[in-house]
Amino acid sequence: MAELSQVNAPIYEALRKFRRMRVVPFDVPGHKRGRGNMELTEFLGEDCMNVDVNSMKPLDNLCHPVSVIKDAEMLAAEAFGAAHAFFMVGGTTSAVQSMIMYACKEGDKIIMPRNVHRSAINAIILTGAVPVYVNPDVNHKLGIALGMSVAQVEQAILDNPDAKAIMVNNPTYYGICSDLKKITELAHAHGMLVLVDEAHGTHFYFGENFPVTAMAAGADCASVSMHKSGGSLTQSSFLLMGKNINSDYMRQVINLTQTTSASYLLLSSLDISRKRLALGGREIFAQTVEMAEYARSEINEIGGYYAYSRELINGDSIYDFDVSKLSIYTLPIGLAGIEVYDLLRDEYDIQIEFGDIGNVLAYISVGDRKRDIERLISALAEIKRRFGKSEANMLTQEYISPVVAETPRKAFYSTKRSLPLDETAGEVCSEFVMCYPPGIPILAPGELITPEIIEYIKYAKEKGCQMTGTEDLSIERLNVLDI
């Protein structure tokens, strides 16, 4: 390891060397460097198929790394300021699930904001842990859930001194950060682990003037979506460890659910992207922020739209804001976020990250060109002119605090019956209902269905939100507990 530095990418280098060796494959994958599946090879390219290989001694094994993957992990840990880093090939979902499965066993409590991604509640179902939700603060104008206030977290800790861990989003999908350092200090003072979902915070580690990172704040684990702002291939992520985590045990936890056939396309993409960010991240994210700031000020000039930023900071539930996020409130032009999202794609060939009831998020990265940003700005201006309406009758509430009647695991595995949506008020839901993205459940298993929630689901469907989670794909019916 001594001779390796951030200019190296050990997995990538090993793959290049392996490719030159022209080894004859009598192992899987059965496409045999693409020759056995020419249509796929023509589509993806020979270069890609040639390195779609399985683990073997020269390329190491993700389940038990001893050579190039181990070296790559050490370089990644160094780049992120972590004690250890795991390469994850099952998305940030698998990273979030692993950190919760590490911290909690059946019956253990975990304190978390309710606006977590579904992967966290899935992990609660898998482990049988008991969530103690801290309802996030809500900005009633924008209708969005914010961070957790420190006082609320402290109260949750005092009320649940036996909790094993606290989970924090850093930042939320919209770019909002809690006071992670303070929360970490509080949690540690009470012997609880701090698990951070940094799916949207990879760039915090490499750019300047971003909110504090989980590792710098002293947190214990962080799930980092390299495939979002880090530039790696879809589904590749890092799971970072602080110094008090037993990374050998964590590997065993990861291996409970991880594939034994990790994709070298994903692994090399993580390795190359880490190198790129370690060497050039500061510049890459300075450019990203410059584009986001430019777009924000031009969009605010259009009028009606509100592209928000650091002015929201309130020292607590919006302790910090990620200025690389271009989150835009759309209701003043009389259109739901999801309607603007659909119009951008259908009328202007622009695909943005998500639209919900009142907001859209355009994902900005160094891969954007100035002319694409201009196109987005002028499309938004035209949408306002062509499709803008009165703001009256627009639903504003984005986040509804849940009433938890049963643990997610018990509700998910209980006997259930299916009811038409309109007949479910007062029942306890046994499945998820969410708009995806952002993937934050409107209902999670074990939560009470209220008339307000039914109205929200119907409104979101009518406006065209992509709803997921239910057994009934049409979301006409919900599964409820059969009590």
Ligand SMILES: Cc1ncc(COP(=O)(O)O)c(C=O)c1O
């Ligand atoms: C906050 C948050 N956590 C976790 C995830 C899961 O990431 P992945 O899709 O890589 O599994 C997402 C996905 O968007 C997310 O938004």
